[in-house]
Amino acid sequence: MNFALKIVSLLAFVSDAAPSIDEHRQDFATYDANKDGFIDPSEVRALYDGIKSWDLSAYFVAVDANENGLIDLDEFLAANEKHDSGDLDIKDY
Numbered sequence: 745m746n747f748a749l750k751i752v753s754l755l756a757f758v759s760d761a762a763p764s765i766d767e768h769r770q771d772f773a774t775y776d777a778n779k780d781g782f783i784d785p786s787e788v789r790a791l792y793d794g795i796k797s798w799d800l801s802a803y804f805v806a807v808d809a810n811e812n813g814l815i816d817l818d819e820f821l822a823a824n825e826k827h828d829s830g831d832l833d834i835k836d837y
């Protein structure tokens with residue numbers, strides 16, 4: 745699986761139709777295992793067992809807009825919005 749496909753699977757579990765904001769909020773809640781309002785690298789790692797460290801880093805570089813090492817709901821929704829419009833700018837490592 746190449747990196748771009750991994751990002752797609754990280755950003756949307758199923759996306760036959762463009763998911764609604766509510767669905768993205770539910771996805772966020774699923775990712776945020778400890779419900780502290782942020783997705784941290786260990787939570788992504790827990791969901792995607794075996795994800796490579798550099799893929800994980802690249803995901804955070806792409807989504808963590810304020811570079812604090814955590815993904816908040818706004819960042820998650822913004823990334824999903826870009827993803828849904830086919831516009832997410834991620835380098836293909």
Ligand SMILES: [Ca+2]
Pocket residue numbers: 776777778779780781782783784787
């Ligand atoms: Ca969390």
Ligand SMILES: [Ca+2]
Pocket residue numbers: 808809810811812813814815816819
């Ligand atoms: Ca952040």
